[in-house]
Amino acid sequence: xxxxxxxxxxxxxxxxxxxxxxxxxxxxxxxxxxxxxxxxxxxxxxxxxxxxxxxxxxxxxxxxxxxxxxxxxxxxxxxxxxxxxxxxxxxxxxxxxxxxxxxxxxxxxxxxxxxxxxxxxxxxxxxxxxxxxxxxxxxxxxxxxxxxxxxxxxxxxxxxxxxxxxxxxxxxxxxxxxxxxxxxxxxxxxxxxxxxxxxxxxxxxxxxxxxxxxxxxxxxxxxxxxxxxxxxxxxxxxxxxxxxxxxxxxxxxxxxxxxxxxxx
Amino acid sequence: xxxxxxxxxxxxxxxxxxxxxxxxxxxxxxxxxxxxxxxxxxxxxxxxxxxxxxxxxxxxxxxxxxxxxxxxxxxxxxxxxxxxxxxxxxxxxxxxxxxxxxxxxxxxxxxxxxxxxxxxxxxxxxxxxxxxxxxxxxxxxxxxxxxxxxxxxxxxxxxxxxxxxxxxxxxxxxxxxxxxxxxxxxxxxxxxxxxxxxxxxxxxxxxxxxxxxxxx
Numbered sequence: 430x431x432x433x434x435x436x437x438x439x440x441x442x443x444x445x446x447x448x449x450x451x452x453x454x455x456x457x458x459x460x461x462x463x464x465x466x467x468x469x470x471x472x473x474x475x476x477x478x479x480x481x482x483x484x485x486x487x488x489x490x491x492x493x494x495x496x497x498x499x500x501x502x503x504x505x506x507x508x509x510x511x512x513x514x515x516x517x518x519x520x521x522x523x524x525x526x527x528x529x530x531x532x533x534x535x536x537x538x539x540x541x542x543x544x545x546x547x548x549x550x551x552x553x554x555x556x557x558x559x560x561x562x563x564x565x566x567x568x569x570x571x572x573x574x575x576x577x578x579x580x581x582x583x584x585x586x587x588x589x590x591x592x593x594x595x596x597x598x599x600x601x602x603x604x605x606x607x608x609x610x611x612x613x614x615x616x617x618x619x620x621x622x623x624x625x626x627x628x629x630x631x632x633x634x635x636x637x638x639x640x641x642x643x644x645x646x647x648x649x650x651x652x653x654x655x656x657x658x659x660x661x662x663x664x665x666x667x668x669x670x671x672x673x674x675x676x677x678x679x680x681x682x683x684x685x686x687x688x689x690x691x692x693x
Numbered sequence: 694x695x696x697x698x699x700x701x702x703x704x705x706x707x708x709x710x711x712x713x714x715x716x717x718x719x720x721x722x723x724x725x726x727x728x729x730x731x732x733x734x735x736x737x738x739x740x741x742x743x744x745x746x747x748x749x750x751x752x753x754x755x756x757x758x759x760x761x762x763x764x765x766x767x768x769x770x771x772x773x774x775x776x777x778x779x780x781x782x783x784x785x786x787x788x789x790x791x792x793x794x795x796x797x798x799x800x801x802x803x804x805x806x807x808x809x810x811x812x813x814x815x816x817x818x819x820x821x822x823x824x825x826x827x828x829x830x831x832x833x834x835x836x837x838x839x840x841x842x843x844x845x846x847x848x849x850x851x852x853x854x855x856x857x858x859x860x861x862x863x864x865x866x867x868x869x870x871x872x873x874x875x876x877x878x879x880x881x882x883x884x885x886x887x888x889x890x891x892x893x894x895x896x897x898x899x900x901x902x903x904x905x906x907x908x909x
Contacts, residue, residue, distance in 0.1 A: 451775045
């Protein structure tokens with residue numbers, strides 16, 4: 430005997446009904462939660478930038494952000510300016526805008542600029558916007574730049590705080606889906622703290638980046654001018670991704686720092 | 694048993710040992726290899742699967758009489774995927790920190806063969822309450838193995854548990870605890886093949902204690 434649920438017409442109707450119900454349910458959930466999610470993402474970016482310049486609730490061994498309720502206040506107090514530098518394909522600076530100039534033009538906060546989209550612009554031969562956050566803490570000026578790249582499984586990104594000589598003064602890394610215990614450790618303090626004090630330039634002032642190196646002769650990272658930090662064992666590809674994003678993204682800021690030096 | 698009848702409590706207790714989804718049915722091995730390098734990840738995954746399998750089994754069981762059998766696998770997939778995405782979105786809005794740890798697992802939950810396996814083998818033929826118990830039992834059995842494997846891999850591979858150093862300080866020059874005696878972490882434990890070997894040891898121990906489990 431044939432069941433009514435085995436008929437083709439029933440099957441098709443069921444499938445259509447199911448898609449409509451599930452689709453509506455997901456669309457409803459997504460759109461009603463969107464503002465709350467956006468707010469979380471926004472606060473996280475502020476926490477990330479503050480973390481890179483050393484404003485965090487770190488305890489002895491683990492990385493802890495400043496709490497979300499304190500982040501906006503700390504962000505306003507410590508970030509003195511949010512620059513937006515526009516560069517062309519050859520790396521020449523087209524214009525440099527302050528936060529207010531940029532905001533009146535685009536109605537967008539510079540710290541919310543989508544780095545991935547800007548990278549795609551440059552690849553397509555269009556100008557790229559580079560956000561640079563100028564912060565001050567305990568008498569020192571920090572220049573914080575976002576970086577974005579690929580790990581083993583998915584996206585990795587971070588923020589690097591530098592001084593005016595492009596010496597790293599703090600780093601924050603995060604990832605979407607690196608392997609727990611291996612590549613995911615790029616957001617652990619033992620890895621991020623290693624970057625502190627590393628030079629991005631060679632002694633002669635050429636941009637070299639920082640190499641996440643295996644078989645490093647300097648595992649305790651005493652030598653800060655070798656442009657190298659020690660890699661995480663078992664996470665070669667994630668480490669290479671960190672090397673690559675530092676190199677390709679921070680290189681573009683070099684002309685800005687050159688101008689900064691010359692104008693002083 | 695006051696709360697559950699003998700038959701019902703069997704649904705929960707069986708998958709914990711004598712009918713464990715990983716060690717006896719050999720399902721869900723892929724995620725058991727992928728995420729057990731850390732104890733915390735194992736626990737998070739165990740809880741997520743408990744939730745999805747418990748609810749999913751009930752939903753499928755309620756739909757079992759109206760579901761066209763020709764497309765039942767697709768219907769099951771849609772139910773799991775929708776559940777997981779809703780949970781993910783709600784966590785992103787209200788528990789953002791937790792959602793970041795979980796995001797890795799979203800894809801792994803959808804493709805977890807234990808979930809599809811229980812839908813097919815149990816929920817399609819049983820009522821919602823029994824399906825719920827079966828879902829909870831199987832997820833707990835899965836989680837138990839995950840946590841055991843995660844415990845040994847993190848302890849022997851990184852010398853930590855839930856991120857806390859328990860064997861001393863391994864940084865060269867500042868050695869304390871076991872490391873000062875010459876002990877070294879076994880980095881191989883962090884790689885997936887070792888999860889397979891740990892699962893293998895569990896299977897061995899379990900079957901040598903209960904000969905009835907040994908197939909010819």
